[in-house]
């Protein structure tokens with residue numbers, strides 16, 4: 170308790186320091202704005218490096234976040250390696266990646282908790298914020314750990330950001346109640362934090378973050394501590410809140426399922442670099458590399474060499490067999506290494522099908538795992554072990570002789 174009181178007093182003091190300095194902050198801001206005006210023409214004439222923005226959604230919205238060629242090192246560790254990211258107003262952008270890929274570092278850079286070792290530009294709402302401290306940036310972070318004050322009521326927790334900004338009591342309460350209404354917790358205003366469930370605490374943290382109306386919400390694995398069912402409910406709730414607020418969300422997760430469900434656009438990170446970015450459909454259906462395919466859950470990845478390219482179809486030689494699949498485009502020559510991928514649920518058991526545009530391999534069935542709604546079956550083929558997902562469990566009875574899948578369900582990519 171003493172610890173929390175101390176933290177609160179410290180935060181209060183910081184905010185007072187900020188309020189006392191407000192005059193000079195205002196002055197510095199005006200100066201910064203003036204310098205922005207003088208550099209606007211310079212900015213517009215400068216070529217913006219390949220910033221890929223959401224193509225299907227929010228096409229006309231201006232970029233609210235622009236990070237251009239950012240690198241960050243912790244001693245010898247390169248946490249971010251020449252990364253450029255942009256997000257549009259109102260976009261739900263997910264930074265996806267395995268542990269240590271640089272997601273948190275990227276978020277901390279946006280929020281101002283980390284200063285990039287090198288960066289060409291870091292802009293929020295068109296304003297260069299590289300030298301702007303965290304508390305002056307118009308964005309708020311929601312953490313997995315909620316970071317709520319346990320000795321304060323729910324209402325006082327939500328009001329907190331308004332209190333340190335000097336908002337009068339009446340307006341504070343009104344806005345806090347409205348924010349709690351947004352997360353469907355209007356009845357908990359007087360409750361204590363320990364009287365809430367994990368999911369409710371996360372919703373209070375969300376209400377506290379949105380009550381100050383930031384331009385952008387940064388969410389650092391906010392559902393990581395919740396159980397499976399609650400996590401799924403909260404995903405839906407977050408999407409609804411995002412829609413209602415039309416606020417830009419930058420969301421961090423290591424879960425591809427979470428990213429696919431919620432995002433307008435996904436940036437997949439690998440070892441401090443962007444492995445691929447695009448809409449959920451693009452990452453799911455057109456992985457550009459073996460890494461993306463594996464991360465997005467493609468169970469069967471077969472290494473081979475390109476035999477020939479015909480339109481969007483690639484013929485690939487894998488262990489003496491020819492497999493045909495979709496090539497997403499880009500220059501590639503026969504003889505180069507490629508990977509052919511197919512999802513387990515796209516495979517069928519049986520003899521070669523009548524349709525011409527299919528791949529077929531002889532197989533013998535190995536073990537299977539019962540998963541309730543489906544059966545995961547393993548088969549041995551000339552190209553190695555293949556995983557098959559069977560929705561009709563009776564399909565696994567007897568020896569089918571082979572497996573087949575449509576050429577259009579087969580993705581060919583670089584290794």
Ligand SMILES: Nc1ncnc2c1ncn2[C@@H]1O[C@H](COP(=O)(O)OP(=O)(O)OP(=O)(O)O)[C@@H](O)[C@H]1O
Nearest residue numbers: 243246248266267268269270271272273274275423
């Ligand atoms: N304060 C630090 N000091 C030294 N190295 C750090 C520090 N913070 C992060 N790193 C290193 O930087 C790299 C990127 O870390 P980061 O936390 O950004 O990854 P992440 O994708 O968010 O991982 P996780 O999902 O586990 O949180 C890792 O190799 C990590 O060990």
